[in-house]
Amino acid sequence: MPYVAVKGGEQAIQNAEALLKAKRRGDPAVPELSLEQIKQQMQLAVNRVMAEGSLYDPDLAALAIKQAWGDLVEAAFLLRAYRTTLPRLYYSKPLNTDRMQLQRRISAIFKDAPGGQKLGPTFDYVHRLLDFKLAAETNEFTAPTTAPVSVSESTPRVANTLAREKLIDPVGLLANTSSTHSAPTDATPAHSSDPPNGKQSYAPIPDPFDLTRQSLTTPTQRDARLQNLARADEGFLLAMAYSTQRGYGKNHPFAGEVRLGDVEVVICPEELGFEVAIADITVTEVQMVNQFKGSKTIPPQFTQGYGLTFGYNERKAMAMALVDRALQARDLNEGIDGPAQDEEFVLFHSDNVEAQGFVQHLKLPHYIDFQAELNLIRTLRREYGQAQDPSKPDAAPVDPLSADPAPEDTSVPSPTPDSQHMPQSPAEVTP
Amino acid sequence: MHPPTPTPTTPEPGFNFAYLDEQTKRSVRRALLKAVAIPGHQIPFSSREMPMSYGWGTGGIQVTASVIGQTDTLKVIDQGADDTTNAVNIRRFFRKVCGVETTEQTEAATLIQTRHRIPETALREGQIMVYQVPMPEPLYFIEPSRTEANKMHALEEYGPMYVRLYEDVTRFGHIAIAYDYPVMVHDRYLMKPSPIPRFDNPKLHMSPALQLFGAGREKRIYALPPYTKVKSLDFEDHPFTVESWEQPCEFCGATDTYLDEVVTNDRGDRLWICSDTDYCHQRQQQQTQTPRKLD
Numbered sequence: 001m002p003y004v005a006v007k008g009g010e011q012a013i014q015n016a017e018a019l020l021k022a023k024r025r026g027d028p029a030v031p032e033l034s035l036e037q038i039k040q041q042m043q044l045a046v047n048r049v050m051a052e053g054s055l056y057d058p059d060l061a062a063l064a065i066k067q068a069w070g071d072l073v074e075a076a077f078l079l080r081a082y083r084t085t086l087p088r089l090y091y092s093k094p095l096n097t098d099r100m101q102l103q104r105r106i107s108a109i110f111k112d113a114p115g116g117q118k119l120g121p122t123f124d125y126v127h128r129l130l131d132f133k134l135a136a137e138t139n140e141f142t143a144p145t146t147a148p149v150s151v152s153e154s155t156p157r158v159a160n161t162l163a164r165e166k167l168i169d170p171v172g173l174l175a176n177t178s179s180t181h182s183a184p185t186d187a188t189p190a191h192s193s194d195p196p197n198g199k200q201s202y203a204p205i206p207d208p209f210d211l212t213r214q215s216l217t218t219p220t221q222r223d224a225r226l227q228n229l230a231r232a233d234e235g236f237l238l239a240m241a242y243s244t245q246r247g248y249g250k251n252h253p254f255a256g257e258v259r260l261g262d263v264e265v266v267i268c269p270e271e272l273g274f275e276v277a278i279a280d281i282t283v284t285e286v287q288m289v290n291q292f293k294g295s296k297t298i299p300p301q302f303t304q305g306y307g308l309t310f311g312y313n314e315r316k317a318m319a320m321a322l323v324d325r326a327l328q329a330r331d332l333n334e335g336i337d338g339p340a341q342d343e344e345f346v347l348f349h350s351d352n353v354e355a356q357g358f359v360q361h362l363k364l365p366h367y368i369d370f371q372a373e374l375n376l377i378r379t380l381r382r383e384y385g386q387a388q389d390p391s392k393p394d395a396a397p398v399d400p401l402s403a404d405p406a407p408e409d410t411s412v413p414s415p416t417p418d419s420q421h422m423p424q425s426p427a428e429v430t431p
Numbered sequence: 432m433h434p435p436t437p438t439p440t441t442p443e444p445g446f447n448f449a450y451l452d453e454q455t456k457r458s459v460r461r462a463l464l465k466a467v468a469i470p471g472h473q474i475p476f477s478s479r480e481m482p483m484s485y486g487w488g489t490g491g492i493q494v495t496a497s498v499i500g501q502t503d504t505l506k507v508i509d510q511g512a513d514d515t516t517n518a519v520n521i522r523r524f525f526r527k528v529c530g531v532e533t534t535e536q537t538e539a540a541t542l543i544q545t546r547h548r549i550p551e552t553a554l555r556e557g558q559i560m561v562y563q564v565p566m567p568e569p570l571y572f573i574e575p576s577r578t579e580a581n582k583m584h585a586l587e588e589y590g591p592m593y594v595r596l597y598e599d600v601t602r603f604g605h606i607a608i609a610y611d612y613p614v615m616v617h618d619r620y621l622m623k624p625s626p627i628p629r630f631d632n633p634k635l636h637m638s639p640a641l642q643l644f645g646a647g648r649e650k651r652i653y654a655l656p657p658y659t660k661v662k663s664l665d666f667e668d669h670p671f672t673v674e675s676w677e678q679p680c681e682f683c684g685a686t687d688t689y690l691d692e693v694v695t696n697d698r699g700d701r702l703w704i705c706s707d708t709d710y711c712h713q714r715q716q717q718q719t720q721t722p723r724k725l726d
Contacts, residue, residue, distance in 0.1 A: 110692070110693065110694045111510075111691050111692075111693050112693050112694065112695070113694065114694055114695070114696050114697040115697070119516070123484075124484075124487075124516075125516055125517070125520045127482040127483065127520075127524055127527075128481075128482035128483065128484075129482050156697040160697075161694050161697075161699060164699045165699075245566075246566070246571065246575065247568075247571035247572050247574075247575035248575045250572040293602070293603070293607065300603075337575075338575070
């Protein structure tokens, strides 16, 4: 046989891998990127990969980014695949984000939030003008000094201010009232029930769902949804969140509080019987305050959407909080009109590792099923040809597309009605 | 005290006056002319990427950039205040790219860009108000498709909006829209006034100032020419009302202004002050008090 299209030998695969590595490295005359450089100077990429790879390890995330040519979805995939190999030793206690060492904390709902606002490092008020000075390589910038904030003090939550008047459901439990927590089918998380921390503004659920150990089934509980959203693809979440703001499932939120900082991770090994802090991790936490006009059983009050991500990941955390709130529609007896309110749609399509795999698998050979399809369509066309011209049982089938000058082609968009109703702006024709 | 008004500076080199190129400004002005000619009707325009994020007021910034001149005096407010971060930042931007004079005083301004408030001080002829609009389409939460919403505007099919308001009445006993309260402009177009509290809606009606609305992300411009009839939607038996407070402003004692609730500590103590910082300062000065500012 002169040519075998899709049967690849081991040699071909090895060559592809070698080519990939050489391409990744680029011009050998250019110094190689160090993992430390990626970790230090591409922190937001590292944070995104940690969040979507659902593994807090800046070194491994930097490695994954380097290996993936900077493709962050591929890097998250590498990290997830590695994560699989790690044994599960303990479940941590719920993070106490009240005691976060704040780098940034803003609230958009009160002019002067108790505990103060802290802008921190943010692009928000930076004019996005390309800084050509950065093209040079000897940049040194000094962080401005600010008065040290006392570390031991915990910063009160803005939502608590509303909770005191019972204007908001402080624990977000409205979203979990309608049904009891389903028993895990696959594995049971190892830790025991925690008494809700009195100062916490959201109560930990005993034995929360573990997405990495249990299969997600709908209808879901909020704990499962939040886990799914925490490692969901940022772009997908952003689009979903945005759609709720543009009217597809009305969801008008206020940013109650956005905080970024370091929190302690605490475990309580059963054999020890006391708590041990094992790490400090950086997280972004968002509490959105949403309107809720009440239902038959719940008086009007604000509800909340919640977002938490590893690292500095504000856009993701905000999108997560918006989508979390949208997904509470069923529990709050709201209409489910927009894609972002449909938990099956959102949860089963939000994972980029799953999505990229299934979309890209189309590159695998499909000649067996395609052959079956090909046989079928030839049969159908033969039968169609006979129906058109019964005198010729073996007549070559008529091509319906070329025979019919006006085929019903649904792929051609009809002229948009707004071109008739909306005056065209002269700006549209300006080059 | 007012912080000293910064004197005009030399614009940042390398950029055109007011950042946008002249062609773009001209195209925005054409959309503005059309918007003025059809009050309340949304005109598409080719919104540009600006050096601030969409949602930060890029629509208003493009409108301001297109109408501002060297002799203008610009005031920028956000939530009624001149000293909030976004207002400071936009003012800083225009000082940088225009070198125009800026002010915090409503009366001294020829051009006022605003997010969320109309100044308490009455506007006058010749002034231009520029609103930053996040969501220009008043029907979006009834009909999320813009194609369908355009048809409804064309057919003046505003029944569903009244139904929505009526549902509020049957459920709560009154219309439950606190801000961005829909208005009918010149008896023809349903319009969103951008998220001003409904307290400010009456100030839209027959205003002597030209009011321009820019929505950057949604690429729409609309306008209220001076002395345009603007009616807030309501029912005969449920007339439109504005909110009021049980206490005066803590600083200036005003009883007729929109007040901000300020939480002062974690015990839930709070006070109420004018959201319009300029108006509050003016009043305090007239009362010969030392003006107070919230730190």
